[in-house]
Amino acid sequence: MSFQSFQFFVFLIIVLFMARVVLAKYQNLKKLFLLFASYFFYMCWDYRFAALILGITAINYIVGPKIAEATDKGAKKRWLAVSLLSSLAILGYFKYTNFFIDSMNILLTNLGFSGELPLLNIALPVGISFYTFQSISYTLDIYRGKIKPVESFSDFALFVAFFPQLVAGPIVRAADFLPQLEGKHKEEDNAMESGIALIVRGLIKKIAFADILAVHIVDPAFANPGNFSPIFLLIGIYAYSYQVYMDFSGYTDIARGIARALGYELHINFNRPYKAISVSNFWQRWHISMSSFFRDYLFFSVGGSKYGNVYFNLMITFVAIGIWHGAGWNFVVYGLIHGGLVCLERWRRNRRADQGIPEPEYKGFRLGLQMFWIFNVIAFSRLFFRGGSVESAMEYGTAMTNFSVTNTPFDVLGLGMLLLAFALQYTPTHWNIFWKDIYCRVPLVVQSMFMVTLTYVLIVLSTEEAPFIYFQF
Amino acid sequence: MLLKRLFPSSGSKKAWFALAYTLLAFCLIEGALQFRLYLKEEDRLSDRLLEEDTVVFNEEFQLNLLRPSSVSDKDNQIIKSNSFGLRSPEISLEKRANELRVAVLGASTVMGHTNPVNEETLPYRIQDQLEQLIPNKKINVINAGINGFSLFEQKTVFDKILKPLNIDLLVWYTGFNDIAFYCTGVPDQNETNYRLVDFKLPNWILTSELLVKNTEFVREIKAESDNFVDPAELDLMPYRERLQAIVEAVNEENIPILMVANTRAFRRDMPREKQIELAEFSQNKSLCFDIDGLQDVYDMHNDEIINVSNDYNLPILRLDQIMPAGDGYFDDSIHFTLKGNDFVADLITKKIAEEGLLNADQFLTRREVK
Numbered sequence A: 001m002s003f004q005s006f007q008f009f010v011f012l013i014i015v016l017f018m019a020r021v022v023l024a025k026y027q028n029l030k031k032l033f034l035l036f037a038s039y040f041f042y043m044c045w046d047y048r049f050a051a052l053i054l055g056i057t058a059i060n061y062i063v064g065p066k067i068a069e070a071t072d073k074g075a076k077k078r079w080l081a082v083s084l085l086s087s088l089a090i091l092g093y094f095k096y097t098n099f100f101i102d103s104m105n106i107l108l109t110n111l112g113f114s115g116e117l118p119l120l121n122i123a124l125p126v127g128i129s130f131y132t133f134q135s136i137s138y139t140l141d142i143y144r145g146k147i148k149p150v151e152s153f154s155d156f157a158l159f160v161a162f163f164p165q166l167v168a169g170p171i172v173r174a175a176d177f178l179p180q181l182e183g184k185h186k187e188e189d190n191a192m193e194s195g196i197a198l199i200v201r202g203l204i205k206k207i208a209f210a211d212i213l214a215v216h217i218v219d220p221a222f223a224n225p226g227n228f229s230p231i232f233l234l235i236g237i238y239a240y241s242y243q244v245y246m247d248f249s250g251y252t253d254i255a256r257g258i259a260r261a262l263g264y265e266l267h268i269n270f271n272r273p274y275k276a277i278s279v280s281n282f283w284q285r286w287h288i289s290m291s292s293f294f295r296d297y298l299f300f301s302v303g304g305s306k307y308g309n310v311y312f313n314l315m316i317t318f319v320a321i322g323i324w325h326g327a328g329w330n331f332v333v334y335g336l337i338h339g340g341l342v343c344l345e346r347w348r349r350n351r352r353a354d355q356g357i358p359e360p361e362y363k364g365f366r367l368g369l370q371m372f373w374i375f376n377v378i379a380f381s382r383l384f385f386r387g388g389s390v391e392s393a394m395e396y397g398t399a400m401t402n403f404s405v406t407n408t409p410f411d412v413l414g415l416g417m418l419l420l421a422f423a424l425q426y427t428p429t430h431w432n433i434f435w436k437d438i439y440c441r442v443p444l445v446v447q448s449m450f451m452v453t454l455t456y457v458l459i460v461l462s463t464e465e466a467p468f469i470y471f472q473f
Numbered sequence B: 001m002l003l004k005r006l007f008p009s010s011g012s013k014k015a016w017f018a019l020a021y022t023l024l025a026f027c028l029i030e031g032a033l034q035f036r037l038y039l040k041e042e043d044r045l046s047d048r049l050l051e052e053d054t055v056v057f058n059e060e061f062q063l064n065l066l067r068p069s070s071v072s073d074k075d076n077q078i079i080k081s082n083s084f085g086l087r088s089p090e091i092s093l094e095k096r097a098n099e100l101r102v103a104v105l106g107a108s109t110v111m112g113h114t115n116p117v118n119e120e121t122l123p124y125r126i127q128d129q130l131e132q133l134i135p136n137k138k139i140n141v142i143n144a145g146i147n148g149f150s151l152f153e154q155k156t157v158f159d160k161i162l163k164p165l166n167i168d169l170l171v172w173y174t175g176f177n178d179i180a181f182y183c184t185g186v187p188d189q190n191e192t193n194y195r196l197v198d199f200k201l202p203n204w205i206l207t208s209e210l211l212v213k214n215t216e217f218v219r220e221i222k223a224e225s226d227n228f229v230d231p232a233e234l235d236l237m238p239y240r241e242r243l244q245a246i247v248e249a250v251n252e253e254n255i256p257i258l259m260v261a262n263t264r265a266f267r268r269d270m271p272r273e274k275q276i277e278l279a280e281f282s283q284n285k286s287l288c289f290d291i292d293g294l295q296d297v298y299d300m301h302n303d304e305i306i307n308v309s310n311d312y313n314l315p316i317l318r319l320d321q322i323m324p325a326g327d328g329y330f331d332d333s334i335h336f337t338l339k340g341n342d343f344v345a346d347l348i349t350k351k352i353a354e355e356g357l358l359n360a361d362q363f364l365t366r367r368e369v370k
Helices: A006-022 A027-069 A073-110 A128-143 A153-161 A174-181 A191-223 A230-262 A279-285 A288-299 A310-325 A329-355 A364-381 A390-399 A412-425 A431-441 A444-461 B002-006 B013-041 B045-050 B122-133 B151-165 B177-184 B206-214 B237-252 B272-278 B280-285 B291-311 B338-355
Strands: B055-058 B063-066 B071-074 B077-080 B099-106 B138-145 B169-173 B257-260
Touching: A006 A027, A006 A230, A027 A073, A027 A128, A027 A153, A073 A128, A128 A153, A128 A174, A128 A288, A153 A174, A191 A230, A191 A390, A191 A412, A191 A431, A191 A444, A191 B013, A230 A364, A230 A390, A230 A412, A279 A288, A279 A329, A279 A364, A288 A310, A310 A329, A329 A364, A329 A390, A444 B013, A444 B206, B013 B206, B063 B151, B099 B122, B099 B151, B122 B138, B122 B338, B138 B151, B151 B169, B151 B237, B169 B338, B177 B280, B177 B291, B237 B257, B237 B291, B257 B291, B257 B338, B272 B280, B272 B291, B280 B291
Parallel strands: B099 B138, B099 B169, B169 B257
Antiparallel strands: B055 B063, B071 B077
16 A cells, blocks of 8 residues: 555545544544554555564563663663564564575585575565664663653554554654653644645655656666666666655655644654765765664664774674665675765764864855765665666666667656756755745645645656555665 | 534644545546536446446456356447356356367457457357357357466466366467566566455546546657567577466366467568558557567467477467458457458368367268358
8 A cells, every 4th residue: 555546545534534533632542543554554565464563563562661670781681682683583584584595505606515595485574674673773762761661552553553654764763752652742733734745745756756757767777778878877877866865755755744644743854865965974864764773773882983993883884774775785785885985984084183184165166066976976876776786786887888879768757857856956945844834824725726736747647656665675 | 613513623624624625626527527428428427336347356266257147248349258257158067978168268369359249259150160060069169268368377267167177179379468478577476465455546537547548648758669679589488388388287188289379460571551550459568579579579479389289299270371461350460350250260170170189970071061
């Protein structure tokens, strides 16, 4: 049940009506209803995995108070290990078993052994990386003394399974969300309207940008790179960068919009990532809930910049980020590239600091040039992300050097949407608020007319129902 | 005031009204479109709502078959189905002593995609001719073709429907549906739907259909037009394996097979424009081939059918060589007209007699029939 489907539209209207109108005065009933709706939503993807999410929820709900109650540090650590190992073992089994077997087969073949270990027929539960990390953030925060264990199982279950962010984030921290469920949160004015405005914006990003870029430029370019000219392939790489951004940030907007319309607040996940002036800066702007999760719970846990070798710690963190995205060597390479570049930037910064040279200030043309350079670095590294394998990425790269192919089949729609996506990235940030305000302030009739027109435009532009890219993670 | 009493804390009233107005606007526009359609074609929404889908998923056979024992009258075509969901007369599981059962296995050409009534379909015409040639036997020719069936579904039809019917002969016209897999990918045969519910926008809604139909130009993909698949690079081994799987399943039951090579309306010796015109239906099904590629890939698949018939020593009717091309025998690029069906039925019947494929006591000669 994808966010852009008719099925979801009907589901959302019912859930909004029940939660906001019928059960608005009965908070506990409202939460129970949302929990039921969230499990229903998840079971519309695959009903078998409801037991899995329930299992992860139960483990961490039981372990949470044990950590808090333990008097000595050793016991706390042991209970935390129970939570981490059990949750990560489930994630590892479903997501990485075949990757491990496949890698073992390659290793054994190279060592001269004959025969192969058979791959297992394991279906990847949608959103498993997101809700596993969300669950373990709860026990980690209790261990660090940031939060107290939640008393209500249904509250905790709703925190793990809350449907707007269940399958593709943003990864919500227990410390941010659980207090909202306890009513310790003041809803903003016009929450419904601004929530709907966010949903509309997310749908535009997904259908009018991401899907159009995918169908008109990215998919043909990556399906058969040898058929296209280097300039088309170059634009294909740029288009993919905007496709993945519009797709994922569109999903986040919809998730945040639904949550807000229901009376809850989720953190932003993107902050104009292609305005980054360094790779480190990019990761402060891209998929913020995930990168900050790895920073807080992995990078700092392995020593951060205070203990051990900071470069080694950074490499561990970025390889983990790469592997989090998928089970494949291409994702390992993706993590290594980003980790390597962040290490390089850190080394240069440290060296400058040692020599007393101030950090460079980017302004005007130099700022634009730096942003463009970083955008290119990010875009090219995504060859490993999109290609599906290291070989595919290499094939694409090789095709980019074949200047004898001149086939450059751009069309107005694909190229136009790419240019518009590019332009929108560099509009002033306050326009975001402006957009929401305008939507909330216009008369009712105009709001309705706008929504009707928009829906019609979305039907026209809609390609085959394409799933959000991050569902696979 | 009443709303406030009903919904004391319903969030922003304005947002709810906006949603309600939006839904109302949709309904009004949709209503106008439905009314326009009624005025134009006297097509009532109520009729379409009550109308049942012709094709339904059959849980027992795990196939999309016709609605069992039904009569569908749509688009100037009357399709009568039997209890199995085939476009064929009713047939019992028990075979009578003097009965001969022939199944014609295939896809839309066998089913009669463009034939207005069951009586004009290829299996019916074969039955008609066999009844004349073998008057002392009760002949039952089963139409085991359904639109869109690839060899995967055809194997299931044989295993689950035809095998229990104790047939005496299988006439097999595979059709071309497997060729589309080179453009769309081979479907996962083990894929199971584990969704709790799975519903889509009802197909009677006109708003989306009208919008999508009139804005095709927006979705035209320029990059794909130059991106045809080269037939020389295709791996036909999976297709051959699928053919072999069916042949072996039929052989296991000791049922004789008459293979029929696929034929088509568009041929290489025609002017290119004519080829493209006649191939329109096939090209829409296999968008990743240009007209030359389509000719090649159709021939290559026929070669596989011929090779398999040779490997298993099965009789084959080279319809591709015998049947005239052009639109006299074809309704579109691959489906036969009544004249085409009669022509093919005649050839098949002759071949059955020549090869002695039916254990009939006595075949009358054509002259005797006359």
